Amino acid sequence: MESSLCALLLLGTLALQETWAGPRSMRHFNTAITRPGVRQPRFLTVTYVDDLQIASFDTDRQCLRSGPQAAWMERMVQEDPWFWERETEILRGAAQMFRVALQNISVYFHQSAGGVHTLQRMLGCEVSPELTFQHGFYQFAYDGRDYISLDLETLTWRAAVPQAVNTKRIWEADRSIAEGWKNYLEEECVTWLKKHLEMGKDTLMRTDPPSATVTRHTAPSGEVTLRCRAQDFYPKEISVTWLRDGEEQPQDTEFIETRPAGDGTFQKWAAVDVTSGQEDKYTCRVQHEGLSEPLTLQWEPQSSPTWLIVGGIAAALLLLLAVIAGVVMWNRNRNSA
Ligand SMILES: *[C@@H]1O[C@H](CO)[C@@H](O)[C@H](O)[C@H]1NC(C)=O
Numbered sequence: 001m002e003s004s005l006c007a008l009l010l011l012g013t014l015a016l017q018e019t020w021a022g023p024r025s026m027r028h029f030n031t032a033i034t035r036p037g038v039r040q041p042r043f044l045t046v047t048y049v050d051d052l053q054i055a056s057f058d059t060d061r062q063c064l065r066s067g068p069q070a071a072w073m074e075r076m077v078q079e080d081p082w083f084w085e086r087e088t089e090i091l092r093g094a095a096q097m098f099r100v101a102l103q104n105i106s107v108y109f110h111q112s113a114g115g116v117h118t119l120q121r122m123l124g125c126e127v128s129p130e131l132t133f134q135h136g137f138y139q140f141a142y143d144g145r146d147y148i149s150l151d152l153e154t155l156t157w158r159a160a161v162p163q164a165v166n167t168k169r170i171w172e173a174d175r176s177i178a179e180g181w182k183n184y185l186e187e188e189c190v191t192w193l194k195k196h197l198e199m200g201k202d203t204l205m206r207t208d209p210p211s212a213t214v215t216r217h218t219a220p221s222g223e224v225t226l227r228c229r230a231q232d233f234y235p236k237e238i239s240v241t242w243l244r245d246g247e248e249q250p251q252d253t254e255f256i257e258t259r260p261a262g263d264g265t266f267q268k269w270a271a272v273d274v275t276s277g278q279e280d281k282y283t284c285r286v287q288h289e290g291l292s293e294p295l296t297l298q299w300e301p302q303s304s305p306t307w308l309i310v311g312g313i314a315a316a317l318l319l320l321l322a323v324i325a326g327v328v329m330w331n332r333n334r335n336s337a
Contacts (some may be wrong), residue, residue, distance in 0.1 A: 023134055024050055026193040026202075027124030032098035035116050041102055042097035048124075049196045049204060051236040052264060057091045064088050069264035072200040101167075105142050108163035117143055123181070125189035131197070135187030152182050208234040208265055209290030214299045216279065217271075226299050227271040228284035234265050239287040242272040246283075 027048045032041045038280050045057040053067035064087055066073035077083050102119050111117070119142055124133040139149035146160035155178040157168040171177050195206055209234050210233035236258050242249045249272055258268045267299050274282055279299045286295040 003152075020064045023126045023128060024131070024193065024197060025126040026189055026196065027122060030094060030098065030121040032095070032102055032119045033114065033123050034102055036114050036116065040095075041089075041099055043098055045094070047090055049200070049235065051266070052204060054200075055087075057088070059092075059095050060336055062088075064091065069203060070200060071203065072196070074139070076199055083337070090118075105147070105163065108166050109142075119147075120144075123189075123226050125193060126186050127190055127193060131190075131194055133186050136182070136189065138181050138185065150178055150181055151186065155179065155182060203264075206234060207288075207290035208232055210238060210286055210288050210295070212240075212284065212286050212295050212297055214284055216299050218276075222276075223278070224274050224276045225271045226274055226279060226282055226284070228271055228286070228297065229267070229269040230286050231261065231267045231287075232265045233267075233288055233290060234285065235289070236264070236266045237289065238268055239285075240270040241285050242270055243283045243285055244272075244281050249282075289302065295304065 006212075025048075027049075029046050031044045034041045035069070040059065043057075043059040045055075046053055047055040049070075052069055054070040054073060055064060055066050057064045057115075064084060075126040082211075098119055098121075104118060105119065106113070106117060119140065121138075121140050123138045124136070125133060128134050136152050137149070140147040142164075148160060148164040148171075150159050151158055153289075155175065157178070158169050159165045159168045212228060212230045215227050215229070217227060219225070224241070228240055228242065230238060238258060240252050240255070242278075252273050254271045256269055258266050261267050270284070274283060282298065284295075284297045286297075
């Protein structure tokens with residue numbers, strides 16, 4: 001009995017490793033925003049492992065919070081009671097660094113004090129399916145545009161705008177700045193990512209396949225669109241396409257960017273313009289790594305929800321009657337035996 005249970009568990013882990021073929025990543029997104037009349041800019045951080053938010057920090061709350069779906073963070077803190085304290089200190093330090101950087105940069109852009117500006121940083125690492133370092137990134141944006149980034153190969157800084165040459169000069173004068181980040185991204189970031197993948201594997205290694213529905217909409221002008229909606233899936237990567245007679249219709253299709261549902265799963269839809277009466281020529285195809293084969297769906301006019309409910313209740317009643325009849329017959333047979 002015990003050995004068969006072990007075999008089952010082993011199969012379970014093997015299957016888990018096979019489904020996640022893509023790279024795994026950890027990313028920190030920092031944002032500092034100046035506020036008129038307030039000396040300290042607001043500083044926000046969100047940290048992701050793959051497509052799941054594991055932590056967030058906001059200077060207005062002065063606290064670091066774990067992501068709602070990252071239950072393993074609690075265990076991580078129990079194992080290492082100073083973890084939260086240390087991370088919070090690091091983030092307070094980063095907030096200071098961003099405050100100074102915002103001052104420098106507004107001077108480089110000849111901007112007067114008191115305006116509203118944002119400085120963003122994205123840093124993180126990506127590992128192969130074998131969990132070895134693959135890519136690292138460390139880049140800044142000012143007021144929504146690329147500002148400067150680190151080239152990990154050459155350990156040089158790339159200024160995306162002329163004003164950033166000032167920062168490039170300061171940072172290249174001290175090579176230990178680039179070396180420090182390279183070391184963080186290649187070593188420490190990978191160590192943390194592996195730790196999260198290990199402790200949070202039930203959440204992070206899962207694949208939730210999408211469910212999908214097709215709805216039909218008529219605009220006031222009489223134009224007809226079919227909308228194919230995929231939801232409840234994880235990870236985020238998905239393909240939703242409309243085919244007409246087996247051919248993809250990208251020109252006539254409107255896609256929305258894949259969006260988080262807020263519960264750790266994602267949603268996407270694609271809508272195609274059709275000529276009324278031609279609906280049956282269109283098929284929606286949904287591909288996701290949680291599906292062993294693509295979902296294909298069509299608009300089905302007759303499958304209105306009330307019909308399904310009435311039909312479902314009728315079927316359930318029939319089943320119940322059959323079960324009662326079966327029990328009565330069985331009792332009768334037993335009593336007569
Ligand atoms: C801002 O200036 C300080 C002092 O010169 C320097 O240490 C820091 O790296 C600068 N930051 C940026 C983003 O230019």
